[in-house]
Amino acid sequence: MEIEKLEHIATAVRRDIVRMVAAVNSGHPGGSLGCTDLLVALYFDIMRLKRDADGTPVFEMDGRDEDLFFLSNGHISPVFYSALARAGYFPVSELATFRKLDSRLQGHPTTAEHLPGIRIASGSLGQGLSVASGAAYAKKLNGDDKHVYVLMGDGEQQEGQVWEAAQFAPNKKLGNLTAIIDLNHAQIDGSTDNVNDNRDLAAKYRAFGWYVDEMNGNDIADVVKTLRKSQENPDVPTMILMRTQMGFGVDYMMVGHKWHGIAPNAEQLTQALNQLPLTVGYSDY
C-alpha cells in the first residue's frame, strides 16, 4: 500500500485510541500511539492474511498459511483493537465497547471473548516471545512458509522469561520469527534507564544469536522497509529495536512516561483530535 495511505489510516487509528481511552477514562494511550505506525504497516501492508473473496480478513485460530502477529505488551490493546477493526476483523463500531462490561474488547486482549484476530491473552508481561516462538515452530513443523511477528515493550525486557525465549528462538533456528521491541525508554515508574536499565539491547540479542536491526517506528516508510528485510533470514530470527516516541501524534503526550496509562479529559481529548485531522474518506468509529 502507498505510504501516504498508510499514514492516513494511522491517523484514524490514533483518533480511535484517544477516543477509546477517554470514553472510559482508563487504558494506555502512550504506547498505543507510539506503536500505531507499526501495527498499521503490519496489518495493511506487510502481513499476508487469509481473506475471503471480498478481501475481508478471515479469522481462524490456527492461522495456517498466513502471517501471524502477537502482542506481548497487552496493555497497548487500544492500538491492537483499532488496527484489527479497521483491517476488517470486526466492526469498527465495536471499538465503542472498549473496557466496558460484557465487551469483547477487554482491558487486555483475550481469547476468552472470541474476538477475531486475537490468538492469545496478554497483559502479564514477558510471555509473548515464547508464544510467538511456539507458533513459529509449529509453522516449521507444518511446512508453512509464512511469518510470525511479535511486539514487546522495552520495559518488558526486564522480565526473565523474555530471555528464556531469547535463548530458545535462535537455537531452534526460527528464521520465520520477527520480534520488535518498542524502544520508547518509558515505563510506568519512569524512564527504563532509571527504573532498571536495559543497557545495550542490540549487543545482548546479538550475543544470544539474533539478527538485530533497528528502525524509526514513527516513520511508516522505514517500518515497511525494515520489516520486509526481516523476512529474508531463513535460519536466524530477527529482533528489531524500534525507536518510538510514547504518545506520538499528540504533543502533550510526548513527554516522558506520564501518558503510559492515563486517559485524557474532555478538553485534552479535543486538543488531541485537533492535532490528528482525518483525511477525506476516513471517519471515526
Next chain:
Amino acid sequence: MKKYEYTDKKDTRSGFGAGIAELGKTHPNVVALTADLAGSLKLETFIKEYPERFIQCGIAEANMIGVSAGLTIGGKIPFATTFANFATGRVYDQIRQSVAYSNKNVKICASHAGVTLGEDGATHQILEDLGMMKMLPNMTVINPCDYNQTKAATIAIADHEGPVYLRFGRPVIPVFTPADQKFEIGKAWTVNEGKDVSIFCTGHLVWEAIKAGEILSEEGIEADIINIHTIKPLDEEAILASVKKTGCAVSAEEHMLNGGLGDSVAQVLARHFPAPLEYVGVHDTFGESGTPDQLMKKYGLTADKIVEQVKKAMARKS
C-alpha cells in the same frame, strides 16, 4: 473385599512414557517438550521414534509453557513435561494467562509429584500442585494411580480439547489396574463396593486404600473404595451416591490437605449431603529427604492411617 493382585511393580512416569510413545504413532500432531528432564520423564522411546516432534527447551520452564501455547496455534498438541514442582508453582502465571485463560490445548505432564520422589527433599516435593491447578478455570486435573492407568490417561487426554494437568510420580508401585482399560476423564472408578464407609482416593494412595480395605474387611467393615483419578471435573455424582449409601467418608491423597481432593469432596458434601469426613494427606508442612516408604509412613500416607481415619469417621456417624 474384592481381591486385587499384581504381578509387576512399575513407576507411573513409565506409564506416561509408554502412553506418549503410543500417541506418537496414532497422533501425528502430538509434540513432546521437556525442560532438561527427558530421561526422568521417560521420553526416550518417543524421542527415538519421532525426533522431529521432540522439543528440548533446556532449563527454562516458563518459556516451555509459552512455546507450548504457541504450538497449539498451528494445530499441534503439545505435551509439556517436567517435575511437578517446576510444572506448576514455578510457572503458575504462564499457565494461568497463556494456557488456562487463553484456553489452549496444552497438556502439562508432571512427574515426581508429592513426597514419594524421595531423597531430593522438600524443594522438589510439591504438595500444592493439585490445588493450584484445580483453581484455574478451563483446566482439567488428573492424578492416575498406577502404570496402566497413567498410560491410559496419557492417551485419553490427547483427544480431550483443552488444557490438562496430568500428575504422576517416581516410585515403583504395584500395577493393579487392567492393561486394556479405557480411561474416561471425569468418571470415578469403583475399586470396591461396600456399605460402611466411603474411601475417596487418588494417585499413589489408591493402592494404600486397597490394602486398608483388606484390613477393614477382616474386621467386618466393608469400605466403598472410589478412585477419583480426575480431580477436576469432579465426579460429584459418584461421591454423593457413595456417601448416601455409607453415611461417612475418608479422603486419601499424596497432597496438602489445603486445596487437595479432600477439599473438593468436602465442598460437595457440605453443599449436598453433609456427612462426617476425615482426611489422609499432608498437614500444612513441607516434606524432607528420605526413601519413599519412610516418607509415606512419616507423613501418614499409609493403609494404616486410612484405617485409623475410617474408624474416626465411622464413630462420628449418627
